[in-house]
Amino acid sequence: MIELLAPYALMLVVAAVPTGIWRAGAVVLSRSISSQSLVFEWVRFVATALLAGVVAKLLANPSGALALAPDWGRLGAVVAAFAAFMAFRRSVFAGVLTGETILILSVYVTQH
């Protein structure tokens, strides 16, 4: 029984709790700040810059199968995604589709 539950317990303690504390902490912090406060404006900018950093990190240090894509494929795909996103009046669908197409082709071309 314990062996059966171990993967679940491990996932909760090692992954769910370290992630959840930030969400819970945000609730506690937010309660003491007025919704009009500029703190929220600042926090939104921090989140935006941090997320852009996450993207840069994922692309510069790819893991797993994504590492098989050449540098030009990863960079080109994300630039093309952005261009398509803007060209199609901020369409997330157009951006994702264009980026994915170029990335998958870049891996295919490199391997064949």
Place this chain on the structure above:
Amino acid sequence: MTSSPPSNNDESGSPNWGAVFDGIKDALRLPAWVVSAALIGVGPLAQAVGHPIGAAMASTIFVWAGPAQVLFYGGLASGMAYPALAFVIGLSSMRFLPMTMTVMQMLRRPKQSILMQFAIAHFVTVTVWAECLRRLPDMREDRRVPYFFGFAISCLVLSTFTTAFGYVLAGNVPTHFAAGLLFLTPVFFTCSICAGARDMPDWLAIGMGAVLEPLALHVAGPEFDLLVTGLVGGTVAFMIKMNRLNNAGTPA
């Protein structure tokens, strides 16, 4: 459009639960499919370390953060010590603090219980955050929480199934498609963040985040690079925004 009776009193009105369906509809239009496709990749990782399919699905429900789940199963595969792994995952999930605060600002209401707020917070991800930034400011307050749950729960339920799908599929995907699945997270993040950008300081925050990260990695190391990137890039963009507002406010 829902046909519930109009509630004009935004401050004390009870939630308009008809908006749940609008949230579901918007989620199924694209975002839920993208998040759930990105989580296909978690299945094979869990399978590789010998965990049951139920645990992989539970990780999507309880962790609900793709990069953290990938780190968890990837870390187990490479034999990392549990405390070190928990620490690394905790650092990687730091983005949820500013993201969740932004969401709470838009969703909290008078008399809302803290338990309700914890429940809201659990569902926050990049996808949900970006959608909130785009839709909530123009939405009536009594519709926001129901819309949020409709949207977020659709994403989570679909993703739980695709995690299982990936587990069953494990390793039977051609490499170029496997690479495409892993690319979904960065490309979708990029479009989602840009979709929320409204003015020059917003774009500046995005640009600075992308440019500063490699520098921060060099200066602060792989644990604290994102923290430095967010704080420096975000604060500079915020100061420029404040400066612009002040200049606009003072008579020439």
